[in-house]
Amino acid sequence: MRRLQAMELFASAVREGSFSAAGRRAGLSPAAVSRQVAALEASLGTQLLNRTSRSLALTEAGREYLARLEPILQDIAEAEAAAAALQATPRGTLRVHSRLMFGMRVVAPLIPAFQERYPELRVELRLAEHAARLAEDDIDVDLRIGAPPERHLMQRRLLRSERVLVASPDYLTRMPALRSPRDLLAHHCLAYWMGPEDVVWRFLDQGVLEELRIAARFSANNGEVLRQMALAGHGIALLDDYTVREELEAGRLTRLLPHLRVTNTGFELGIFAVFRQTSLLPAKTRAFLDFLVAALPRSLGRAEAD
Numbered sequence: 001m002r003r004l005q006a007m008e009l010f011a012s013a014v015r016e017g018s019f020s021a022a023g024r025r026a027g028l029s030p031a032a033v034s035r036q037v038a039a040l041e042a043s044l045g046t047q048l049l050n051r052t053s054r055s056l057a058l059t060e061a062g063r064e065y066l067a068r069l070e071p072i073l074q075d076i077a078e079a080e081a082a083a084a085a086l087q088a089t090p091r092g093t094l095r096v097h098s099r100l101m102f103g104m105r106v107v108a109p110l111i112p113a114f115q116e117r118y119p120e121l122r123v124e125l126r127l128a129e130h131a132a133r134l135a136e137d138d139i140d141v142d143l144r145i146g147a148p149p150e151r152h153l154m155q156r157r158l159l160r161s162e163r164v165l166v167a168s169p170d171y172l173t174r175m176p177a178l179r180s181p182r183d184l185l186a187h188h189c190l191a192y193w194m195g196p197e198d199v200v201w202r203f204l205d206q207g208v209l210e211e212l213r214i215a216a217r218f219s220a221n222n223g224e225v226l227r228q229m230a231l232a233g234h235g236i237a238l239l240d241d242y243t244v245r246e247e248l249e250a251g252r253l254t255r256l257l258p259h260l261r262v263t264n265t266g267f268e269l270g271i272f273a274v275f276r277q278t279s280l281l282p283a284k285t286r287a288f289l290d291f292l293v294a295a296l297p298r299s300l301g302r303a304e305a306d
Contacts (some may be wrong), residue, residue: 006040007069009033010048013056014066081283090287091120093192097132098125098143101223101243102271104115107143108301114291121284129221134276142274145240152277156289159296161272164241165256166248170233178236179258181210188235190226191216201238204261238262242300271296 005026012022012277018161019037026033041048058066064082098107109125126132132142134153145161172178176186181203187244191214199214217235220226223243230244231252247253251266274287275281 002036003040003043008073010037010040011066011069011073013037013049014058014062018056052279053268058086061226078092089120089283090118092274093122093124094282094284094288095124095126095138095140096143096288097137097141098127099141099145099223100127100129100144101227103239104224105129105243106296110292110295110299112286113295117291118284121287131274134274140275140282141288144272144274145271154277155275156273156293157270158273158289158292159300161269161271162241163238163243163262163269164231164248165236165238165262166244166253167236167256168231168233168252169254171230171235172254174233181212181257181260184212184236185215188217189214190235191219192223192226192231192238192239193219193221201262203257205259244300 007026009022009026012025013019014034016022019033022028023030023033036275037049042304044061044065046061047059048065050057050059067202084255096107115121115123115271121181126137126139132139134140134142143158171188175188176183178184178187184201190198193216199216199219201212201214203210203212218229219228223239226237227239227243227247229235230239231247236256244253248255263266273292275285275289
């Protein structure tokens with residue numbers, strides 16, 4: 001940065017005709033400008049200016065150096081202006097990653113309104129059942145269900161959520177009544193497949209934790225598949241509340257054990273935006289986060305963000 005400043009001061013001194021004038025523009029004393037130009041000459045191993053008590057004159061080397069330097073300084077000024085504009089106004093390409101079901105049912109329908117508000121922004125929505133690698137995949141925002149474990153990432157909770165046990169009315173008429181978590185052992189459970197490990201569903205009742213190892217009759221690594229299986233009457237599913245809100249309101253699914261807090265994770269549930277640590281959050285990212293904080297509660301039938 002000091003070398004760049006010395007270059008700028010040299011060019012300014014030539015334009016203004018003196019170290020004093022260049023110093024006034026830069027907020028420096030004439031002596032400070034003179035020292036930096038002298039240091040630049042020393043680093044180049046050549047004299048750029050002939051100095052008298054009344055004027056400055058370019059040497060032959062100074063004329064050649066200035067001719068090559070001025071376009072570079074102009075490019076730097078334009079690059080700084082472009083970067084500042086990106087920081088001030090949302091534009092460019094915003095890359096968003098989301099789980100498949102949440103992205104399809106919640107995020108994608110919100111994008112048109114976001115782009116109408118910020119017409120200079122392009123949006124790439126990438127859907128997958130795994131968490132994104134932000135740096136490797138060049139992702140600006142990863143939308144996750146549950147608090148992320150990576151300490152080197154920033155997070156912002158957009159909305160609280162919970163997991164609910166649901167089944168179709170048809171299924172419930174054919175199977176034994178469900179009054180406690182242990183009754184699930186006599187039911188057909190539809191589980192999210194996380195690998196070869198046992199499926200464990202956890203229930204909190206007034207601070208008392210109960211864990212059940214579930215022998216799933218059916219498992220899948222996609223929440224939409226589990227929702228469809230529950231709607232078809234094939235068993236009891238543990239799903240994020242936002243994915244079945246409409247079905248519960250319409251009576252196509254019934255919530256079970258509503259007095260219990262149900263979770264199959266070891267962390268606080270919620271919808272989180274995850275992004276890389278940076279001293280200056282890009283305007284496009286900040287705009288998207290602020291938009292989601294306002295839009296998600298309306299989209300999911302909540303009164304306000306948590």
